[in-house]
Amino acid sequence: MDRQWWKGAVVYQIYPYSFKDTTGTGTGDINGITSKLPYLQDLGVDVIWLSPIYESPMKDMGYDISDYRAINPDLGTMEDWEQMVARAHELGMKVVMDLVVNHSSDQHxxxxxxxxxxxxxxxxxxxxxxxxxxxxxxxxxxxxxxxxxxxxxxxxxxxHVFDPSQPDLNWENPEVREAIWVVMRFWLDKGCDGFRMDVINCISKEPGFPDVPVTDPTAKFQYGLLYRFNGPKVVEYLNEMYDKVLQHYPEVFTVGETPGIANAAEAIPLIQHGKPLQMIFHFEHMYIDHQPGKTCFYHRDWKLSELKKILGNFMIQMQDQGGWDSLYLENHDQPRILGRWANDTTYRAEAAKMLALFHATGRGTLYLYQGQEIGMANAREWTFEQLRDVEEINHYKAIQATRAPDADMSDVLEEIRRIGRDNARMPVSWDASSNAGFTSGSTPWIKVNEDYKEWNVAVQENVPGSVLAFWKRLLQLRRQEPGLVYGKFSMVDRESEDVYAYTRTLEGEAEYLVVCSFSDKDVNWKCPVGKGEVAISNYEQSDVLAKEHDGLTLRPYECRLYKRDLRQ
Incomplete structure (x- = not known):
């Protein structure tokens, strides 16, 4: 069994502008990250991944880079970065940078x-x-x-595949590629431990830039989706990246963001046996509540069996074909998962813990997004003036342009509240003080969550029943039980629309059964496999467990991890 360090790693994504402000400017900074490294170590984090901290005009929150080898002065200095990396390394954590090289800023x-x-x-x-x-x-x-x-x-x-301020680099030009290799070596030589590669399967487009046959005139968003991504030279370019850069840094960490990868067969050429990349982020589970052919703001209802088909098939196919998955439910581009897949009002703590167990026990490297460990939720409401994300603002204005000047736009704002990226970009709620303890300044760059006084780190820290405490226990368990990382993955009961269940089996050692209810009501579920003993659950257990046979009665959003010792 190939037990590479990065497979068992817990990666924590930091959105620097919203993590912690130490200067009172209302903007998070690198020294703020440094100040919270002990907190992350205590949580159980192995790798921190920083969203872009480079010099940028900030048209797309740093994903429009004007200088790849300079720190954005709003965030600090190169010396601050070096001190942060040194401190992380002292605490046993690695630091991964965002590599945004499909496009640059138009100010570069x-x-x-x-x-x-x-x-x-x-x-x-x-x-x-x-x-x-x-x-x-x-x-x-x-x-x-x-x-x-x-x-x-x-x-x-x-x-420009994204905003006009983000012109696409021409990867067909070998001088462009060499310039990118120089940038990568610059950061690796300074102590960076690897890269998350932004939309890396966009670097090769369909030759000739052909028109796309238009079948739905309302689906302009999708025009060219398959032609903009996954071009014929993606693997060639990544292999060159591996040959010229990555192979010369043996402990380097790599993950590629790859929209449009629909199945494991498309992913495997990029990651088979950890080369040229170790893993990718695919998006099929994030698209599950989107109307086909439209942007994320157009909602569709979905069934749990659809999610099982997407994620279960990915994990099984990766397992069979020598690939390794990435486990994520939230990031800077996705809203908080609680209100999206479960419930962020009633049973909020139970739902957050259930999603944590579901998230942390799949087959792949675990990615946790800042604030997820305390069950942060979407905002209760947004006004147009509060929006900061270019995608949300463009969507709002596009719909507004089709309506009367004084038309009601509350439906558009509600869709933004449900799915918009600004939800994930609100500051981390550290405590109940002004501005959630994020900044001593009077005006954060983006609003804080309305519920910060009840849902924050200080309220949950050292509290046994909190969401934060559950995550700590879960990450400790994952570290202690190698079967939860390296064990064989198998789905259980694909048909249930209430219960998501699977097993992880490390031959000759242990078998684990993960049972997660996605229902806000009691569910009676017939378990088709052996269970073993409960290792962790999000409800206080009682003698009802001793009476279980084939059937389980699961309370709203209840989750259980069972362990069966195979050495006995």
């Missing part, structure tokens, strides 16, 4: 030189002349509108 010197046609930089981005007086093709951008932006000085369009 490379793009400015490309616009002016200086030297060799013209071909560092994707420029195309008009086609029959129109845009080069009909591809839509992720954040709305076209993928093409007209440049009046050049009299040509440039490609």
């Amino acid at each position: 010197a490379w793009f400015q030189q490309s616009k002016r046609g200086e030297g060799d930089k013209r071909d560092w981005y994707v420029w195309r002349p008009p086609k029959d007086g129109q845009e080069p093709n009909n591809w839509g951008a992720i954040f709305g509108g076209s993928c093409w932006e007209w440049d009046e000085d050049c009299k040509e369009y440039y490609l």
Whole structure:
């Protein structure tokens, strides 16, 4: 069995602007991260992953980088970063950076030189002349509108899969690739332990930039989705990255963000046996409540059996084909999972613990997002003035443009409250003091969660029944029980629409049964496999467990982890 260190790691994602402010500016900073490293060590974290901290105009919260080798002064200095990394290493934690190299900022010197046609930089981005007086093709951008932006000085369009302020780099140009390898070596040589690679399967597009056949004129968002991602040279470029950079840093950590990867067969060429990447983030489970062909703001109802098919199949196929999965339910691009998959009002603590067990016992490396460990929830409401995310703002304005000037927009704001990215970007609720203990300043860059006085770290720390305490116990158990990391994964009862169950089996040692109710009512469930003894649960156990046979009565959002010793 291949027991690489990164398979058993617990990775904690930090969104620096919203983690902890030590200066009173209302913006989180690197020293704020350093101040909370002991808290993360106590939680059980092995790796911290930082969302972008580079110099940026902040059109997309740092994912528009203007200098890959400079720290955004709003967050601190390079010396602050070096001290933070040194402290993390002292505490036994690694530091992973966000590598955003599908695109740069339009303020990056490379793009400015490309616009002016200086030297060799013209071909560092994707420029195309008009086609029959129109845009080069009909591809839509992720954040709305076209993928093409007209440049009046050049009299040509440039490609941007995301916002116009984020022009796509031309990976066909070997000089571009070499410049990226230089950036990677720069950070690795300074002490960075690896990279999360932003939309890395977008670096190769469909050759010739063909139009996409349009079957649904309302689904502009999807125009070119399959052509913008997973181009024919993705694996070639990543193999070159491995050969030129990654293989020379034996302990390096790598995970690629890969929208549009629909199944394990598409993922395996990128990660088989840990090369060229160790794992990817796929999105199929995050799309489960989206209407097909539309943005996330258009909701659809879904069934638990659909989620089992997506995640269960991924884990089993990865297992069979030499791949390794990444386990995540929240990140900076997703709203809080409680209100999305369970309940963030009634039974909130029980639901948060159930999702924690479900999350932490699958087959793959575990990724925890800041605040998830205390059961942070979405905001109760948003006004337009409170929005900060470019995707939300563009969506709001696009809908507003189709309505009367004084039209009610509350339905749009409710969809943003349900699914918008700003929900995850609110500051971590540290305590019940002003601004949730995030900043001593009067005005955080984004609003704090309305419930911060009741749901915060200080309220839960050292409290045995809290969500935070449950996560600590769970992460300790995961570290103590190698079968929860390396054990064979098998689904149990795929048909139930109330209970998600599976086993993890380490041959000759132990078998674990994970049972999670996704219902807000009592559920009677017939268990088709042996159970063993309860190792952890989100409810206080009573003698009812001693009377269990094949049937289980699960309370709202109840979860249980059973262990059966195979050495006896």
